[in-house]
Amino acid sequence: xxxxxxxxxxxxxxxKTTTSVNLAASFAVLEKKTLLIDMDPxxxxxxxxxxxxxxDEDIHEALYLAASPDTLKKEELEKSVKSTKLDFLKIMPSGxxxxxxxxxxxxAMSRERRLERIINILKPDYDYIIxxxxxxxxxxTINVLTAASSVLIPVQCEYYALQGLAELFxxxxxxQKNLNNDLTIEGALLTMFDIRLNLSKQVAExxxxxxxxxxxxxxxxxxxxxxxxxxxxxxxxxYDVQNKGTQAYMKLAEEIIQGELDG
Amino acid sequence: xxxxxxxxxxxxxxxKTTTSVNLAASFAVLEKKTLLIDMDPxxxxxxxxxxxxxxDEDIHEALYLAASPDTLKKEELEKSVKSTKLDFLKIMPSGxxxxxxxxxxxxAMSRERRLERIINILKPDYDYIIxxxxxxxxxxTINVLTAASSVLIPVQCEYYALQGLAELFxxxxxxQKNLNNDLTIEGALLTMFDIRLNLSKQVAExxxxxxxxxxxxxxxxxxxxxxxxxxxxxxxxxYDVQNKGTQAYMKLAEEIIQGELDG
Ligand SMILES: Nc1ncnc2c1ncn2[C@@H]1O[C@H](COP(=O)(O)OP(=O)(O)OP(=O)(O)O)[C@@H](O)[C@H]1O
Ligand SMILES: Nc1ncnc2c1ncn2[C@@H]1O[C@H](COP(=O)(O)OP(=O)(O)OP(=O)(O)O)[C@@H](O)[C@H]1O
Ligand SMILES: [Mg+2]
Ligand SMILES: [Mg+2]
Numbered sequence: 001x002x003x004x005x006x007x008x009x010x011x012x013x014x015x016k017t018t019t020s021v022n023l024a025a026s027f028a029v030l031e032k033k034t035l036l037i038d039m040d041p042x043x044x045x046x047x048x049x050x051x052x053x054x055x056d057e058d059i060h061e062a063l064y065l066a067a068s069p070d071t072l073k074k075e076e077l078e079k080s081v082k083s084t085k086l087d088f089l090k091i092m093p094s095g096x097x098x099x100x101x102x103x104x105x106x107x108a109m110s111r112e113r114r115l116e117r118i119i120n121i122l123k124p125d126y127d128y129i130i131x132x133x134x135x136x137x138x139x140x141t142i143n144v145l146t147a148a149s150s151v152l153i154p155v156q157c158e159y160y161a162l163q164g165l166a167e168l169f170x171x172x173x174x175x176q177k178n179l180n181n182d183l184t185i186e187g188a189l190l191t192m193f194d195i196r197l198n199l200s201k202q203v204a205e206x207x208x209x210x211x212x213x214x215x216x217x218x219x220x221x222x223x224x225x226x227x228x229x230x231x232x233x234x235x236x237x238x239y240d241v242q243n244k245g246t247q248a249y250m251k252l253a254e255e256i257i258q259g260e261l262d263g
Numbered sequence: 264x265x266x267x268x269x270x271x272x273x274x275x276x277x278x279k280t281t282t283s284v285n286l287a288a289s290f291a292v293l294e295k296k297t298l299l300i301d302m303d304p305x306x307x308x309x310x311x312x313x314x315x316x317x318x319d320e321d322i323h324e325a326l327y328l329a330a331s332p333d334t335l336k337k338e339e340l341e342k343s344v345k346s347t348k349l350d351f352l353k354i355m356p357s358g359x360x361x362x363x364x365x366x367x368x369x370x371a372m373s374r375e376r377r378l379e380r381i382i383n384i385l386k387p388d389y390d391y392i393i394x395x396x397x398x399x400x401x402x403x404t405i406n407v408l409t410a411a412s413s414v415l416i417p418v419q420c421e422y423y424a425l426q427g428l429a430e431l432f433x434x435x436x437x438x439q440k441n442l443n444n445d446l447t448i449e450g451a452l453l454t455m456f457d458i459r460l461n462l463s464k465q466v467a468e469x470x471x472x473x474x475x476x477x478x479x480x481x482x483x484x485x486x487x488x489x490x491x492x493x494x495x496x497x498x499x500x501x502y503d504v505q506n507k508g509t510q511a512y513m514k515l516a517e518e519i520i521q522g523e524l525d526g
Pocket of ligand 2: 010011012013135158159160161274275276277278279280281282303307396397398454455456483484485486487489490491493508
């Protein structure tokens with residue numbers, strides 16, 4: 001039973017990519033078959049796993065093939081699936097062409113369901129599929145929300161990060177009504193939390209009120225190793241396994257797995 | 264002689280809004296007539312100056328009126344210009360409708376020049392016009408680059424922030440070639456610099472190589488007061504005038520004014 005988790009928040013720089021890469025790596029270390037899909041044209045998640053040049057086949061290529069669902073073949077899609085330094089982790093990397101998909105799809109049929117078609121074919125091979133999204137509520141993000149079973153919302157412990165949540169909830173509700181009735185909220189994840197700052201504590205309180213029960217117990221601390229790891233093309237677990245940031249993402253993976261068992 | 268500065272970088276969370284609000288406020292304190300335009304649908308710059316609800320007339324309304332240049336009147340546009348707590352600072356606030364402008368303009372004539380038409384009419388009344396942009400290279404950002412005389416690029420001292428610069432340069436070159444020959448690069452501004460971190464120093468070195476002479480001498484330190492001020496609806500200069508973040512933005516304003524005198 002594969003779980004597809006979208007990591008979304010249109011506010012920039014809140015930790016979407018850092019969460020996608022390190023949560024996916026944590027699932028892989030726990031020997032869950034995991035696929036990370038990089039739907040952000042910036043390609044930071046791909047860079048974070050050591051893929052720096054454009055690949056011949058990437059997610060844009062797969063989304064292009066998904067235009068005709070009746071001829072879409074698994075062997076074709078798997079050309080866009082690349083291996084990483086972790087055995088149980090694969091990635092469908094981003095590409096620069098992804099940025100133009102929005103314009104390409106303006107008049108296309110079922111333009112919101114391209115990614116869903118891909119995931120429905122690949123899903124049986126994985127326990128978890130994690131999707132990183134861009135900082136906007138555009139067609140790429142709508143594709144991500146339409147294809148996902150749940151959405152994980154990273155919230156940086158800062159004032160501006162709180163402001164955008166209402167807009168994000170609106171978009172999620174619209175997708176639930178029109179495109180994906182089964183989409184649930186996996187939860188809000190507090191990121192870059194600094195125990196010494198009042199601002200962090202105040203924002204954390206507001207998020208707990210705003211999301212009620214749906215806030216992860218695991219809180220990701222501000223931790224320099226999490227922002228150093230990408231420059232080595234590695235998830236934190238392969239860069240510095242001891243540090244608090246790495247441990248927090250492992251705990252998050254365990255909390256999600258436990259949540260599934262509890263149903 | 265009015266200078267129009269676009270604050271752009273598609274990477275999220277690098278300090279575009281914090282720079283727009285505090286640079287505009289610093290110019291105002293130096294008694295330069297300043298207009299801040301919030302072209303980000305998130306509306307963070309508007310919130311940072313205390314405008315939290317949607318206004319009847321905002322930048323979206325002005326961009327809508329700009330569809331017919333021959334009937335566009337200054338009195339109409341000025342309805343979207345609001346005052347702030349600083350005498351010399353005005354703002355054209357963002358609105359939620361801004362997010363749909365992209366779709367509205369897909370087939371419109373001269374869709375890249377709507378903001379330019381507005382600024383050409385308002386320009387004579389201001390010494391500086393600062394434009395905050397969203398974290399993407401979409402039609403809103405193209406409008407901003409087409410309307411501007413120069414572009415200021417905030418670069419957070421982190422690895423992922425470096426990766427997107429090549430893409431940003433490509434877009435700037437395309438705009439210079441096709442839409443705005445006079446667009447220059449005002450400079451790269453290092454933000455959230457932490458003197459204690461090697462990562463900050465490494466990124467700063469790379470940015471200096473990448474931009475050669477065009478890096479501001481002023482560096483913005485990571486400073487908690489800069490991220491607390493927006494929750495009070497004030498620029499940092501009205502929240503805590505003594506702190507290093509506020510002083511850095513004042514120095515930046517003086518550096519830009521000095522640069523103009525040196526020509
Ligand atoms: N817990 C953390 N501690 C320290 N630094 C962090 C942490 N999480 C993320 N970062 C750093 O903060 C920056 C922003 O994080 P990241 O790029 O993951 O956010 P994002 O939401 O994916 O951004 P975008 O909106 O551009 O996609 C990055 O440079 C990252 O390395
Ligand atoms: N020098 C600084 N020191 C500490 N915090 C800062 C600094 N500059 C910005 N911040 C905080 O970092 C976060 C990101 O900054 P900001 O929102 O200005 O970036 P942005 O590039 O406008 O983001 P977006 O891509 O979403 O538009 C904000 O919460 C802001 O308060
Ligand atoms: Mg990202
Ligand atoms: Mg901003």
